[in-house]
Amino acid sequence: xxxxxxxxxxxxxxxxxxxxxxxxxxxxxxxxxxxxxxxxxxxxxxxxxxxxxxxxxxxxxxxxxxxxxxxxxxxxxxxxxxxxxxxxxxxxxxxxxxxxxxxxxxxxxxxxxxxxxxxxxxxxxxxxxxxxxxxxxxxxxxxxxxxxxxxxxxxxxxxxxxxxxxxxxxxxxxxxxxxxxxxxxxxxxxxxxxxxxxxxxxxxxxxxxxxxxxxxxxxxxxxxxxxxxxxxxxxxxxxxxxxxxxxxxxxxxxxxxxxxxxxxxxxxxxxxxxxxxxxxxxxxxxxxxxxxxxxxxxxxxxxxxxxxxxxxxxxxxxxxxxxxxxxxxxxxxxxxxxxxxxxxxxxxxxxxxxxxxxxxxxxxxxxxxxxxxxxxxxxxxxxxxxxxxxxxxxxxxxxxxxxxxxxxxxxxxxxxxxxxxxxxxxxxxxxxxxxxxxxxxxxxxxxxxxxxxxxxxxxxxxxxxxxxxxxxxxxxxxxxxxxxxxxxxxxxxxxxxxxxxxxxxxxxxxxxxxxxxxxxxxxxxxxxxxxxxxxxxxxxxxxxxxxxxxxxxxxxxxxxxxxxxxxxxxxxxxxxxxxxxxxxxxxxxxxxxxxxxxxxxxxxxxxxxxxxxxxxxxxxxxxxxxxxxxxxxxxxxxxxxxxxxxxxxxxxxxxxxxxxxxxxxxxxxxxxxxxxxxxxxxxxxxxxxxxxxxxxxxxxxxxxxxxxxxxxxxxxxxxx
Numbered sequence: 001x002x003x004x005x006x007x008x009x010x011x012x013x014x015x016x017x018x019x020x021x022x023x024x025x026x027x028x029x030x031x032x033x034x035x036x037x038x039x040x041x042x043x044x045x046x047x048x049x050x051x052x053x054x055x056x057x058x059x060x061x062x063x064x065x066x067x068x069x070x071x072x073x074x075x076x077x078x079x080x081x082x083x084x085x086x087x088x089x090x091x092x093x094x095x096x097x098x099x100x101x102x103x104x105x106x107x108x109x110x111x112x113x114x115x116x117x118x119x120x121x122x123x124x125x126x127x128x129x130x131x132x133x134x135x136x137x138x139x140x141x142x143x144x145x146x147x148x149x150x151x152x153x154x155x156x157x158x159x160x161x162x163x164x165x166x167x168x169x170x171x172x173x174x175x176x177x178x179x180x181x182x183x184x185x186x187x188x189x190x191x192x193x194x195x196x197x198x199x200x201x202x203x204x205x206x207x208x209x210x211x212x213x214x215x216x217x218x219x220x221x222x223x224x225x226x227x228x229x230x231x232x233x234x235x236x237x238x239x240x241x242x243x244x245x246x247x248x249x250x251x252x253x254x255x256x257x258x259x260x261x262x263x264x265x266x267x268x269x270x271x272x273x274x275x276x277x278x279x280x281x282x283x284x285x286x287x288x289x290x291x292x293x294x295x296x297x298x299x300x301x302x303x304x305x306x307x308x309x310x311x312x313x314x315x316x317x318x319x320x321x322x323x324x325x326x327x328x329x330x331x332x333x334x335x336x337x338x339x340x341x342x343x344x345x346x347x348x349x350x351x352x353x354x355x356x357x358x359x360x361x362x363x364x365x366x367x368x369x370x371x372x373x374x375x376x377x378x379x380x381x382x383x384x385x386x387x388x389x390x391x392x393x394x395x396x397x398x399x400x401x402x403x404x405x406x407x408x409x410x411x412x413x414x415x416x417x418x419x420x421x422x423x424x425x426x427x428x429x430x431x432x433x434x435x436x437x438x439x440x441x442x443x444x445x446x447x448x449x450x451x452x453x454x455x456x457x458x459x460x461x462x463x464x465x466x467x468x469x470x471x472x473x474x475x476x477x478x479x480x481x482x483x484x485x486x487x488x489x490x491x492x493x494x495x496x497x498x499x500x501x502x503x504x505x506x507x508x509x510x511x512x513x514x515x516x517x518x519x520x521x522x523x524x525x526x527x528x529x530x531x532x533x534x535x536x537x538x539x540x541x542x543x544x545x546x547x548x549x550x551x552x553x554x555x556x557x558x559x560x561x562x563x564x565x566x567x568x569x570x571x572x573x574x575x576x577x578x579x580x581x582x583x584x585x586x587x588x589x590x591x592x593x594x595x596x597x598x599x600x601x602x603x604x605x606x607x608x609x610x611x612x613x614x615x616x617x618x619x620x621x622x623x624x625x626x627x628x629x630x631x632x633x634x635x636x637x638x639x640x641x642x643x644x645x646x647x648x649x650x651x652x653x654x655x656x657x658x659x660x661x662x663x664x665x666x667x668x669x670x671x672x673x674x675x676x677x678x679x680x681x682x683x684x685x686x687x688x689x690x691x692x693x694x695x696x697x698x699x700x701x702x703x704x705x706x707x708x709x710x711x712x713x714x715x716x717x718x719x720x
Contacts, residue, residue, distance in 0.1 A: 126168055343378050438480060447470070
C-alpha cells in the first residue's frame with residue numbers, strides 16, 4: 001500500500017474528541033437550529049476546530065480519527081455544508097434554492113449509508129462554492145475546512161475529483177491574494193484528495209495549477225501544508241514527479257531550506273524525498289543557485305538524521321555533483337568532510353555490537369540494505385569528485401584530507417578502507433605524487449598488507465586499483481613489486497575469487513612487469529624451493545596460465561594475453577643490458593616451464609573487436625618467434641586450423657580454403673564502438689600484416705623439418 005501524508009497537524013484534546021462522539025439531534029431538528037455556521041460546523045464536524053488566535057490563526061487542527069470508521073461522518077459533513085450554504089445564502093442573498101440544495105444533501109447522505117457516493121450532489125455543492133469564490137466570502141473557508149477533513153476518508157477522494165470540487169480548490173490556490181486561511185484549507189483538501197488517487201493527481205498536475213503549487217513552497221507561512229501536499233501528489237507517481245521536477249520544484253525547495261524563517265523540522269523528511277526525485281537527470285540544474293549543493297550537504301550534519309532520511313539527501317548531492325559548477329563549490333567549501341562523516345556514522349550505526357555511545361542503540365539498528373546503499377552512494381560520490389582536476393589541486397599530498405584518508409587505510413571498517421583506496425588512487429595521477437606516496441609515505445606496504453589479510457571483495461578490488469596506479473612510474477615498480485607482492489597477487493587466481501577481482505589482479509601484475517625484468521624473474525620463481533616437490537616445476541606464471549584456461553571472463557583472458565605480451569617485450573628490451581647468458585636463462589625458463597605460453601596471444605589475434613589488442617598480439621608473437629624455443633611454442637600454436645587461418649587471412653586477405661579475399665571491415669565498427677575512417681582501418685591491417693610476415697619469416701627460419709605441413713602451406717599462401 002502506498003504511503004501518504006495525512007494532512008492533519010494536531011490532535012484534539014480528549015474532551016473535544018468525546019464531544020464529537022455524542023449523539024446528535026435529528027436532521028429535522030438540525031434544520032431548525034439558529035446557530036451560526038461556525039457553531040454548526042464546529043459541533044457537527046468530528047475533530048474540527050479553529051485554534052486560538054494566540055496559538056496560530058492560520059492553522060486548522062484535526063484529530064486522528066479514521067473517518068470511514070465513523071458511520072455518521074457523512075451525515076455530519078452534509079449537515080455542516082448545508083448549514084454553511086444556508087447562512088451564506090441568507091447573508092449574501094444568493095440566487096439559489098436553499099431547500100433544493102438541502103434536499104440534495106439529504107439524498108447524498110442517505111446514499112452514502114449504502115456505501116455509495118452521490119457525485120451529482122457534490123457537483124451541486126461545487127456550483128454554490130464557486131459563487132462564494134467569486135464573492136470572496138469567508139463561508140468558503142468554512143466549507144473548505146469541512147471538505148478538507150472529509151477528504152481524509154479514501155472513499156470520498158474520487159467523487160471529490162469527479163464532482164469538480166478538486167478543480168475548484170486548485171483554482172483557489174492558483175488565485176493571487178487569497179487569504180492564508182482559505183489557502184491552507186484548500187491545500188489540505190487538495191493533498192488529501194490526491195493521496196493514492198492517480199486520477200485526481202492528473203488534475204492537480206495540469207499546467208494551469210502546478211506553477212502556483214510550486215510557488216507556494218517559497219511561502220514559509222504555509223510550508224507546513226504545501227510540502228506534504230506536494231508529497232501526496234507525487235508519492236509513487238512518476239508523471240507527477242516529472243511534472244513538478246520540470247516546473248522548478250528543486251530550486252523552490254532549496255530556497256525554502258535557505259530561508260531563515262523556515263523552521264519545520266517535522267517536515268524535513270518530506271523535503272528530503274521531494275529533493276530526491278526533483279533532482280533527477282532530466283532536470284535543468286542551471287536554475288538552482290550554485291550554493292545549492294552546500295545547502296543539501298549541510299542537511300547531512302543534522303544530529304537527528306536517520307539513515308533512511310540520509311539516503312535521499314545523498315542521492316540529491318550526487319545529482320548536483322554531476323555538474324562542474326557545483327563540483328567547484330563543493331571543493332572550495334571543503335564539503336568533502338561532511339560526506340566522509342556520513343560513512344563514519346553509517347559504519348558505526350551498523351556495528352552489531354554497538355556501544356552506548358553509538359548513534360543508534362542496540363535494537364534500533366536500521367535496515368542493513370539502507371546503510372549499505374548509503375555507504376555505497378557516498379563512496380561513489382567521493383570517488384568521482386576526487387578524480388577531478390580541481391580536487392587534486394585543492395587537496396595536495398600534504399593536506400589534512402590526505403592524512404585522514406591515510407588513516408582510513410588502516411581502519412577496521414571496510415567501507416572506510418574502500419573509500420580511502422579509491423580517493424587516494426584518484427589523487428595518484430601524476431608520477432611525482434606516486435613516487436612520494438611510495439618513497440616517503442610507503443603506502444604500498446599498507447596496500448600489500450590489506451591484500452594479504454583483507455577478505456572483503458570491495459576492499460581487495462579498491463586496493464588492487466590503487467596499487468596499480470602506484471606502480472605506473474618506472475621508479476616504483478621494483479619497490480612495489482617484491483616476491484611477496486607477486487605471491488599475494490597470485491592468491492586471487494583461485495576459483496573462489498570473483499572475475500572482477502581476478503581481472504584487477506592481473507592488470508596490476510601487468511603494470512608491475514612493464515619494463516621491469518626483476519619482477520619478471522619473481523613471476524618465474526618456483527612455487528616450491530624443494531626440487532622433489534611437483535610444485536618446483538610450477539611458477540606463478542603457471543598459475544596465471546591456469547587461470548586463463550579456466551575462466552570464462554573475457555576481460556581477464558585479454559588481460560592475461562597482454563601480460564604475456566608484456567613479458568616478451570620486457571625480456572627482449574632487457575637483453576640489451578643483461579649478459580647474453582642471463583637473457584637466455586630467462587627465455588629458457590619462460591618456454592621450458594610454460595609450453596602453452598603463446599596460447600593467450602591466440603585469443604588476441606583471433607578477435608576483431610579490439611584492433612589495438614590484435615596488433616599487440618601479433619607483435620608479441622613476432623618477438624617470441626625470434627628464438628628457437630619461442631619459435632617452437634608459436635609454431636605449435638599455428639598447428640591449429642583456426643589460428644592458422646587467422647595468420648593466412650591477415651597476410652593475404654584470403655581464407656586458406658578459398659582463393660576469394662576474406663571479408664574485411666572497412667567501416668571501423670570493429671574498434672569497440674569508436675568510428676575509424678577506412679584509411680585508419682587499413683593502416684592497422686597493414687601493421688598487422690607486417691608483424692605477421694615477420695612472424696612467418698622467423699618460423700621458417702627456425703623450422704627443422706623441410707617437409708613440414710605448416711612450412712608448405714605457409715609458402716603456398718604467403719609467398720606465392
